[in-house]
Amino acid sequence: MASFWNTIDRPIIALAPMEDVTDTVLRTLLLDLMDPGCLHVVMTEFVSTDGLLHKKGRKRVIHRLQVDERERKLLKEKNVKIVAQIWGNTPENYQKVIKELSEEMEFDGVDINMGCPVVKVVRRGCCSGLIGNPSLAKEIILASKEASDLPVSVKTRIGLKEVATEEWIGHVLETKPAALTIHGRIQKQMSDGLADWSEIGKAARLRDQIGLDLPVLGNGDVMSLEDAYERCKTHGLDGAMIGRGIFENPWIFQREQHERTREEKLDLLWKHTELFDTIWGNTKNFHILRHYYSIYSKGFYGAAELRAKLMQTESIADVERVIGRA
Numbered sequence: 001m002a003s004f005w006n007t008i009d010r011p012i013i014a015l016a017p018m019e020d021v022t023d024t025v026l027r028t029l030l031l032d033l034m035d036p037g038c039l040h041v042v043m044t045e046f047v048s049t050d051g052l053l054h055k056k057g058r059k060r061v062i063h064r065l066q067v068d069e070r071e072r073k074l075l076k077e078k079n080v081k082i083v084a085q086i087w088g089n090t091p092e093n094y095q096k097v098i099k100e101l102s103e104e105m106e107f108d109g110v111d112i113n114m115g116c117p118v119v120k121v122v123r124r125g126c127c128s129g130l131i132g133n134p135s136l137a138k139e140i141i142l143a144s145k146e147a148s149d150l151p152v153s154v155k156t157r158i159g160l161k162e163v164a165t166e167e168w169i170g171h172v173l174e175t176k177p178a179a180l181t182i183h184g185r186i187q188k189q190m191s192d193g194l195a196d197w198s199e200i201g202k203a204a205r206l207r208d209q210i211g212l213d214l215p216v217l218g219n220g221d222v223m224s225l226e227d228a229y230e231r232c233k234t235h236g237l238d239g240a241m242i243g244r245g246i247f248e249n250p251w252i253f254q255r256e257q258h259e260r261t262r263e264e265k266l267d268l269l270w271k272h273t274e275l276f277d278t279i280w281g282n283t284k285n286f287h288i289l290r291h292y293y294s295i296y297s298k299g300f301y302g303a304a305e306l307r308a309k310l311m312q313t314e315s316i317a318d319v320e321r322v323i324g325r326a
Contacts, residue, residue: 012239049088091143102148151178195220201235
């Protein structure tokens with residue numbers, strides 16, 4: 001079965017998986033705002049394979065794989081693929097989870113998280129911790145590919161404690177993943193310093209030397225589509241993944257960019273709040289929305305005062321009163 005990754009026009013633009021960020025609410029919002037052809041792939045929040053297979057733990061994490069009917073409609077209308085990102089360190093658990101994703105959930109692919117730098121996760125030998133254990137990393141990828149017909153991609157970094165791009169990426173390429181996304185920092189850096197896109201470019205050249213037909217995407221510090229296209233051209237990449245750029249500009253997946261008015265920002269704030277309330281109700285902490293209120297309430301007169309009030313809200317009714325929608 002051919003991978004969808006090889007059917008997308010270059011450069012491929014993808015939305016990065018981010019915990020407590022890229023849920024079905026935010027993805028729906030971004031899909032609704034995007035211009036056709038400006039976003040090709042979205043990823044879920046990253047989900048623990050162990051958690052999904054644990055009777056009690058599953059209840060705490062399964063929501064990260066939820067795809068609302070509104071999102072499903074927009075994915076189809078705008079021809080965007082959705083990929084479930086999972087993590088762990090047990091090949092057998094990957095197989096069990098991917099089998100379920102393939103048979104019971106409508107995902108277009110699976111992505112293996114080998115890049116999250118959180119120390120407590122790395123100490124368990126998961127995510128970017130797998131960079132230090134290439135034999136297990138390869139075993140996981142190969143086991144995942146055997147589990148179903150879903151294309152299996154990998155997202156990783158350029159090293160653990162030091163840059164080891166060619167050695168590490170060489171191991172990953174041996175397994176022939178459907179696609180490879182590389183964040184241009186080592187695990188030790190977390191999100192500090194600038195992402196090194198020249199190292200990401202090395203991975204693409206290594207792919208070419210081996211003669212593999214799979215896209216290599218770059219990730220790190222991409223703040224606009226123009227920036228994404230330029231980095232792909234400069235470093236010989238097939239695409240770029242955008243993460244924190246959405247916090248600066250939720251309209252990032254539109255071709256024409258301009259300064260947004262107070263009304264536009266508050267309209268989007270309200271739409272986001274209503275959608276969150278409709279989909280999650282009381283099942284998720286309302287405070288998650290505060291991530292976004294700081295985005296929407298800046299760049300206009302009185303923004304700081306409004307932002308301070310929004311940071312005290314506890315419900316959709318509170319927000320309605322603060323922004324004058326009551």
